[in-house]
Structure formats: structure tokens, C-alpha cells
Amino acid sequence: MATLNIFSTTDEVLTGLADFFVQSATEAIAERERFTVALSGGSSPKKLYELLASAAYKEQVEWDKVYFFFGDERNVPDTNPDSNALMVKKALFDPLNIAQQQIFKVNTLHSPDEAAKEYAYDIKAFFNHQEVVFDLVLLGLGDNSHTASLFPHTDILHDISASVEPVFLEDQQVFRISFTALLINQARYIAFLVYGQGKAEAVHHVLEDERNIEEYPAQLIRTDADVHWFLDEPAASLIKK
Numbered sequence: 001m002a003t004l005n006i007f008s009t010t011d012e013v014l015t016g017l018a019d020f021f022v023q024s025a026t027e028a029i030a031e032r033e034r035f036t037v038a039l040s041g042g043s044s045p046k047k048l049y050e051l052l053a054s055a056a057y058k059e060q061v062e063w064d065k066v067y068f069f070f071g072d073e074r075n076v077p078d079t080n081p082d083s084n085a086l087m088v089k090k091a092l093f094d095p096l097n098i099a100q101q102q103i104f105k106v107n108t109l110h111s112p113d114e115a116a117k118e119y120a121y122d123i124k125a126f127f128n129h130q131e132v133v134f135d136l137v138l139l140g141l142g143d144n145s146h147t148a149s150l151f152p153h154t155d156i157l158h159d160i161s162a163s164v165e166p167v168f169l170e171d172q173q174v175f176r177i178s179f180t181a182l183l184i185n186q187a188r189y190i191a192f193l194v195y196g197q198g199k200a201e202a203v204h205h206v207l208e209d210e211r212n213i214e215e216y217p218a219q220l221i222r223t224d225a226d227v228h229w230f231l232d233e234p235a236a237s238l239i240k241k
């Protein structure tokens, strides 16, 4: 069973996850002298990144030993307001002066297919072509139960490689580039950040409904105790068990 951490307020959720990030980083650096983390995008995590860059947290992590990746990216230039890379640059990388060689971004100047292949290669090369095991993968949850860019009824849900793939979203007529579920599931720790009443139904479907990955893709993510959900009470309000 995944570990559920439920807090009263959004600020408490963010602090809970920031503390978990620090703990995971400290453990990884002590054991392997580096911390590899795949970041999530979208609307929810910006506040987490700002918190990690704040005075309260910035001295708690050896940032020069942290290597950053992106679990998914929009197929837009990294100057576009929709870019996950731009959001993280403003919220985390620039305030902490993270060196470019610690940041592994998707090259969205290439076609989605090429960008995904190139990113998969860069990741494998970073891990010396051994099994890719991130220390931590951060995830969000869309109100349609997508996570990373594993969207309902897309081909990537059936991908059986631990890799990076392009995803076409028919309803929006846009591409994204995303880790596959298998790549995410190889991580040491996985943490979901989910807050707000608007996410309550998705949380219930993913954690408690019958398995239906076409409708609830986040059910593809493993559910052992090293998968930590950080929720506020509104987002957790439809959890029955």
C-alpha cells in the first residue's frame, strides 16, 4: 500500500513534501554522493519549488550534488509560459544558481519523436547505460487522473519500455514528451503532490477504484510504501478506506 500523508492545509502539504525531498536528498547523497530527481510540471508544484529555494530550505540540501530531470514536458520552446523547464528555472534553478550541467531538459526544438529519443538517450548515458533508477520522481495528478503526461486513452499507456516517449493529446491537438510508467516505477521513491477539492475524484479513482488504466492512468504507478502521496484534506475527501 502506498503511504498517504494527509494535511489540513496546502502550506502543510508543501512543507511535508519539501521535508521529504530534503530527507531523500540527504539519504541519496550519503549513500551515492549524488541525488537524482525527476521534477513534475503543471500548476501544483511551482509553490513546492519556491519553498525549496526559500531561506527555510536552501541550506538543507547540498544543491551542487543534485541532478535534475523532467518527468514530462510540453512540446513548446523553453521560453514559452507553458514550458515546465521555464517554470522550474524561475522558481528553483535561478534562485539557487543551479549549474547548467546539473539540469537535463527535453530539447523541444526537435520534433517530439526526436526529442523523446534524445532525452531517453541522455538519461541512459547519465546512468552509464545501466538500469535508470532515479532517487526520487515527483508527480502531480490531473483532474482526469493523468500523471506525468500519461493521459487517458493514449498509446504511451501501453508502452512496455522504461523510456521517454512522445504523446499526442487529441483534444488539445498538442504533443507532450513523457517518461513511461515503467521508467517512473524504477525510481527509489515516488512522491505525488495533490491538493485542492478539484482533485478529489481523481484521487479516489486512482487509489480506490477498480483498475482501469485507460481512464485512470495514474493507476500505472506502483503502490508500495515507497510511493508517498502528499494530499490536503479536500483532495483526500473522497478516500473511503
Ligand SMILES: O=C1O[C@H](COP(=O)(O)O)[C@@H](O)[C@H](O)[C@H]1O
Pocket: 039, 040, 041, 042, 043, 044, 045, 071, 072, 138, 139, 140, 141, 142, 143, 146, 147, 148, 149
Ligand atoms: O505529474 C504531472 O501532473 C500534472 C497535473 O498536475 P496539475 O497540477 O497541472 O493539475 C501534469 O500536467 C504535469 O505535467 C505532470 O508533471
